[in-house]
Amino acid sequence: MELSLFARRFGGDSGVVDLMRDLGEAVSIHPDMIMMGGGNPGRVPAAERLYRERLRAVLDDPALAHGMLGVYQSPRGDERFRAALARMLREECGWAVGPENIAVSNGSQSAFFVLFNLFAGAFDGGRRKHILLPLVPEYIGYREVGLSDGMFRAERPAIERLPGQLFKYRVDFGQLAPDDSAGAICVSRPTNPTGNVLGDAEIARLDALARAHGIPLIIDGAYGTPFPHMLFTQTTAHWNDNTVVVLSLSKLGLPGLRTGIIVAREEIVAAYARANTILSLACGNAGPALATALLDHGELLALAREHIAPFYRDKAARALEALRREIAGLPCRIHKPEGAMFLWLWCEGIPGGSHALYQRLKQRGVLVVPGRDFFPGLIEPWEHRDECLRLSYAQDEERVRAGIAIIGDELRRSYGG
Numbered sequence: 001m002e003l004s005l006f007a008r009r010f011g012g013d014s015g016v017v018d019l020m021r022d023l024g025e026a027v028s029i030h031p032d033m034i035m036m037g038g039g040n041p042g043r044v045p046a047a048e049r050l051y052r053e054r055l056r057a058v059l060d061d062p063a064l065a066h067g068m069l070g071v072y073q074s075p076r077g078d079e080r081f082r083a084a085l086a087r088m089l090r091e092e093c094g095w096a097v098g099p100e101n102i103a104v105s106n107g108s109q110s111a112f113f114v115l116f117n118l119f120a121g122a123f124d125g126g127r128r129k130h131i132l133l134p135l136v137p138e139y140i141g142y143r144e145v146g147l148s149d150g151m152f153r154a155e156r157p158a159i160e161r162l163p164g165q166l167f168k169y170r171v172d173f174g175q176l177a178p179d180d181s182a183g184a185i186c187v188s189r190p191t192n193p194t195g196n197v198l199g200d201a202e203i204a205r206l207d208a209l210a211r212a213h214g215i216p217l218i219i220d221g222a223y224g225t226p227f228p229h230m231l232f233t234q235t236t237a238h239w240n241d242n243t244v245v246v247l248s249l250s251k252l253g254l255p256g257l258r259t260g261i262i263v264a265r266e267e268i269v270a271a272y273a274r275a276n277t278i279l280s281l282a283c284g285n286a287g288p289a290l291a292t293a294l295l296d297h298g299e300l301l302a303l304a305r306e307h308i309a310p311f312y313r314d315k316a317a318r319a320l321e322a323l324r325r326e327i328a329g330l331p332c333r334i335h336k337p338e339g340a341m342f343l344w345l346w347c348e349g350i351p352g353g354s355h356a357l358y359q360r361l362k363q364r365g366v367l368v369v370p371g372r373d374f375f376p377g378l379i380e381p382w383e384h385r386d387e388c389l390r391l392s393y394a395q396d397e398e399r400v401r402a403g404i405a406i407i408g409d410e411l412r413r414s415y416g417g
């Protein structure tokens with residue numbers, strides 16, 4: 001069987017495919033595996049209760065149930081949901097948006113596929129454009145979404161070493177010089193995998209840079225504000241007509257609903273919706289139906305701020321303390337956790353590299369993600385990418401603690417201690 005270049009591109013191995021395969025196998029084949037690898041959110045009891053209650057009410061209302069189950073909604077997504085969300089974003093975040101600025105996607109991952117290929121790839125006259133990632137490490141799921149090669153460009157970040165075996169990446173604005181081949185700038189905020197949160201001043205600078213070059217700034221808010229608000233620092237929800245904010249219901253504890261949301265100026269929303277119609281016909285309705293019920297009751301932001309944020313803030317603090325204890329005396333540092341649900345560990349000069357460490361940990365029943373695939377668009381060699389590891393602290397407390405103890409033990413062995 002001869003398959004196309006498309007098949008080679010999308011049917012072969014890739015970081016995100018490996019990650020999801022590990023995740024699937026860990027759940028089905030090795031149920032005892034300590035899962036610190038994937039992006040599954042934790043279980044927040046108050047949130048789960050509320051979702052069940054609101055979904056039951058939707059199912060008990062024949063008109064709402066039919067709207068959720070019995071119809072294809074319009075290509076941009078359910079009108080009622082988009083109106084309710086626009087109202088909340090206007091009133092709570094001060095964004096000048098209406099329903100015409102909002103489109104739904106089947107998970108934000110698929111929104112990125114469309115958006116990146118709208119702004120980068122092949123252009124008239126044989127020109128090519130890329131998505132500029134001002135800060136790597138960046139989300140592993142971006143890496144292979146391009147329909148052609150050379151989709152991303154990135155520069156090394158500046159590294160600030162902090163007390164207490166912490167460190168922080170910063171955008172190296174001195175190096176960041178978009179040229180005519182930049183089609184958009186994109187950041188995840190908070191950043192997966194590091195838990196870094198770009199400050200308001202950094203976002204303002206990126207916004208100005210994007211505007212100056214006539215390209216949009218895409219902010220991936222999968223963990224961000226206004227929801228799910230997995231943030232441990234004071235952060236403003238940024239949007240204007242040159243920003244594309246991509247939100248998701250997944251990290252609220254609802255990845256099974258596969259609902260992403262694009263907030264952008266109308267011409268971008270329209271182009272996205274046309275492409276998404278070809279790919280998906282329409283989006284799933286369950287996520288928008290549940291989110292509309294939460295918005296109608298004024299519960300979405302309260303849930304994020306009062307339950308989701310503290311849940312992850314506490315888990316981050318406990319995981320940080322435990323991991324810090326384990327790495328004391330080793331040449332390792334943890335990225336300052338400012339949001340999301342990961343600790344990013346930098347093991348300087350680790351013998352054999354972090355991929356070998358990941359494999360040894362897997363043998364010992366702990367699943368983490370090695371760092372090397374989190375640097376999309378970084379062309380120059382950098383040993384740092386083989387010295388890092390991402391671990392999720394979203395799962396059950398005891399198992400996270402047990403996993404961190406094994407990681408500590410394996411690190412001491414690796415460094416010959």
Ligand SMILES: Cc1ncc(COP(=O)(O)O)c(C=O)c1O
Nearest residue numbers: 039107108109139192222248250
């Ligand atoms: C930074 C980031 N963006 C986007 C996504 C895609 O999420 P979903 O497709 O579930 O909305 C993820 C998933 O983990 C993520 O970590």
